[in-house]
Amino acid sequence: MSSRKRVEVCLTPGEYEYYKGEYDIVVVIDVLRATSAICTAFDYGIRSIIPVSSIEKAKSYKEKGFLVGAERKGQIVEGFDFGNSPYSYMKEEFKGKDVVLSTTNGTRAINIASDAPTVVIGALLNVDALSQWLIEQDKNVLCLCSGWQDKFNLEDTICAGVICDTLIRTGKFTSEEDSSIAAKYLYLSAWDNPLGYLKSSSHRRRLKNLNLNEDIKYCLTPNKTDVIPILKDGKLVKL
Amino acid sequence: MSSRKRVEVCLTPGEYEYYKGEYDIVVVIDVLRATSAICTAFDYGIRSIIPVSSIEKAKSYKEKGFLVGAERKGQIVEGFDFGNSPYSYMKEEFKGKDVVLSTTNGTRAINIASDAPTVVIGALLNVDALSQWLIEQDKNVLCLCSGWQDKFNLEDTICAGVICDTLIRTGKFTSEEDSSIAAKYLYLSAWDNPLGYLKSSSHRRRLKNLNLNEDIKYCLTPNKTDVIPILKDGKLVKL
Numbered sequence: 378m379s380s381r382k383r384v385e386v387c388l389t390p391g392e393y394e395y396y397k398g399e400y401d402i403v404v405v406i407d408v409l410r411a412t413s414a415i416c417t418a419f420d421y422g423i424r425s426i427i428p429v430s431s432i433e434k435a436k437s438y439k440e441k442g443f444l445v446g447a448e449r450k451g452q453i454v455e456g457f458d459f460g461n462s463p464y465s466y467m468k469e470e471f472k473g474k475d476v477v478l479s480t481t482n483g484t485r486a487i488n489i490a491s492d493a494p495t496v497v498i499g500a501l502l503n504v505d506a507l508s509q510w511l512i513e514q515d516k517n518v519l520c521l522c523s524g525w526q527d528k529f530n531l532e533d534t535i536c537a538g539v540i541c542d543t544l545i546r547t548g549k550f551t552s553e554e555d556s557s558i559a560a561k562y563l564y565l566s567a568w569d570n571p572l573g574y575l576k577s578s579s580h581r582r583r584l585k586n587l588n589l590n591e592d593i594k595y596c597l598t599p600n601k602t603d604v605i606p607i608l609k610d611g612k613l614v615k616l
Numbered sequence: 617m618s619s620r621k622r623v624e625v626c627l628t629p630g631e632y633e634y635y636k637g638e639y640d641i642v643v644v645i646d647v648l649r650a651t652s653a654i655c656t657a658f659d660y661g662i663r664s665i666i667p668v669s670s671i672e673k674a675k676s677y678k679e680k681g682f683l684v685g686a687e688r689k690g691q692i693v694e695g696f697d698f699g700n701s702p703y704s705y706m707k708e709e710f711k712g713k714d715v716v717l718s719t720t721n722g723t724r725a726i727n728i729a730s731d732a733p734t735v736v737i738g739a740l741l742n743v744d745a746l747s748q749w750l751i752e753q754d755k756n757v758l759c760l761c762s763g764w765q766d767k768f769n770l771e772d773t774i775c776a777g778v779i780c781d782t783l784i785r786t787g788k789f790t791s792e793e794d795s796s797i798a799a800k801y802l803y804l805s806a807w808d809n810p811l812g813y814l815k816s817s818s819h820r821r822r823l824k825n826l827n828l829n830e831d832i833k834y835c836l837t838p839n840k841t842d843v844i845p846i847l848k849d850g851k852l853v854k855l
Contacts, residue, residue, distance in 0.1 A: 388627065388768055389628075389630075389631065391628075391630050391631060392628065392630060392766065392767060392768070395765065395766050395767050396767075525794070526634065527631065527634050528631060528634050528793065528794070528795065529627055529631070529793075529794055529795040529798065530794045531794040531797060531798060534794075534798065554767065554768075555764070555767070555768055555769045555770040555773075555817050556767065556768040558770060558817065559768065559770060559773065559798070559802055562801075562802060562805055563798055563801060563802070566801055566805060578794050578797065
């Protein structure tokens with residue numbers, strides 16, 4: 378058999394249990410908007426982000442004096458100062474700070490993946506830099522799509538498809554799972570016009586109803602940054 | 617809002633819990649090979665099929681004198697006479713008979729869906745007849761892909777994509793879920809050459825290793841039959 382490394386896609390957090398254990402690096406993807414916000418935060422100089430799954434845990438950090446963001450169903454949770462809009466992290470006050478974040482899908486997926494040897498954060502915003510770094514590592518890679526409330530979503534799948542396609546084109550990686558083949562195909566048919574393609578996407582429509590059109594445009598812009606956030610001892614830091 | 621009915625796709629049995637309750641008709645799809653075998657069985661005159669999830673239950677029916685088929689991981693289970701090859705149902709001895717069947721993915725998906733008001737069986741073999749019947753019903757439809765060991769697979773998704781596309785083209789149905797949009801896109805890019813497209817599919821490769829190439833070719837042939845198997849009181853019968 379070939380000595381090529383594998384790059385595969387897990388389409389929802391619920392399927393992760395059928396993939397776990399086989400991969401050296403897990404890339405957590407939540408394009409709209411958690412992992413896009415996380416990349417933006419590091420691009421703007423934040424020191425670390427502690428991802429927490431529950432609102433209770435987020436509250437306990439707030440009581441300790443941390444800057445804490447929390448989002449559920451696309452909106453900032455009452456009692457918190459920010460959610461997962463990338464724009465909320467473009468602030469001078471966040472520079473060099475440690476921040477806590479809890480979101481509907483993204484931070485939960487990060488915690489689900491935390492058993493993997495290496496967990497990094499992927500978004501369209503950092504997809505080329507991340508893909509190049511993954512190629513250099515030469516290890517088995519799993520892209521974990523956060524989905525929307527445990528269901529499949531298009532934007533995470535397309536981002537995973539970019540990573541698969543880029544890694545496979547080097548000749549050093551291969552995909553075997555149908556999910557990875559589907560992600561690659563969906564990316565290849567979407568790439569010329571990702572905004573148009575995602576126009577029909579349910580999640581995008583949901584955010585549009587919340588007047589988050591600027592957020593969506595930003596999150597769907599490839600390669601705004603070279604940062605690669607990585608999980609170290611339960612904290613996300615810049616690689 | 618529109619009064620159009622919905623046609624959506626659930627990509628794996630594991631996600632069904634996030635869809636259930638909203639649909640009048642669930643179409644269970646396991647192209648390779650359970651639902652293709654079931655369509656073939658009715659096309660060749662079988663009277664009923666009792667789908668059972670466990671091998672234990674299958675054995676207890678065998679002890680009662682039933683004709684019982686059982687398949688796990690692509691092969692006939694020891695002690696049973698047939699599995700889920702469509703060719704095994706093209707026999708004179710099955711005509712007018714009641715048969716029991718347990719398979720890795722398909723019969724489990726049928727049982728998961730059994731809470732729905734109506735459960736029918738879909739495959740590429742009956743996809744046009746089934747789609748026409750669904751259009752006539754004018755009800756909310758969910759296509760439930762059986763997947764492969766709880767993971768996404770391409771052939772079920774493409775079959776669901778055909779159904780979505782056919783129903784939506786009438787103007788009487790609409791899709792809102794990203795999974796349905798993805799299924800439609802994957803079908804549209806695969807349809808000219810489904811065998812070629814699925815060449816890279818993991819499940820197909822697995823069956824090929826078991827010398828089931830003839831089965832695969834048969835199961836990927838659209839519209840060999842007009843039968844629509846339907847679940848009535850725990851038994852599949854011809855509509």
